Amino acid sequence: MKTLPDWRLYLVTDRGLARGRPLAGVVEEAVRGGVTAVQLREKICSTAEFVQLGRELKKLLAPFQVPLIVNDRVDVALEIGADGVHVGQQDMDAERARRLLGPGAIIGLSIETVEQARAAVSLDVDYLGVGPVFATATKMDAAPPLGLEGLAQVRAISRRPIVAIGGIGPQNVRQAIHSGADGVAVVSAICAADDPERTARQLRQSIDAALRSPR
Secondary structure, eight states: OOOOOOOSEEEEOOGGGTTTOOHHHHHHHHHHHTOOEEEEOOSSSOHHHHHHHHHHHHHHHGGGTOOEEEESOHHHHHHHTOSEEEEOTTSSOHHHHHHHHOTTSEEEEEEOSHHHHHHTTTSOOSEEEEOOSSOOSSOTTOOOOOHHHHHHHHHHHOOSOEEEESSOOTTTHHHHHHTTOSEEEESHHHHTOSSHHHHHHHHHHHHHHHHHSOO
């Protein structure tokens, strides 16, 4: 049986928010602070650069036993031996990604509406990235916020692990967990932080406290 990652604190990378710092350095600090999974998301770079970044992060994360997921690019995931891929509603079909990567790969799928959650019930995916839960400036083409009620509706529909994303930070982590998320994905909260390690540690403490308390 495939062992799925710990989804409590999922970092989605964005070099544009890293304030000129090397991406690997930000990721390492974040993992030391408690990040449990990393998604390499690069929308504006060459395939060669994407592969180089992926290999660097894969090597970095291996000693920590933290999985590396590649956003959208199945070819890059295959090239670097990533643990899996995350696809959006407009990206490669999740079932095709499964055929290409095989049964051992982790496949994540973005869910932006309750209707999409219903359609995903029969798909062979390992987790759902649900959001944006709150308004976010990180993703310019993001769908309208689902809100906590929408997140709870998705939780009622799906038995798969749910990672909430979109406008999430220390101030609302507890609400996201109590609305049904198994973990949260963050971009700017860590990538743009003055101290990524300290911020990740604070987020993990908030997440762990929320998971321990009654929903």
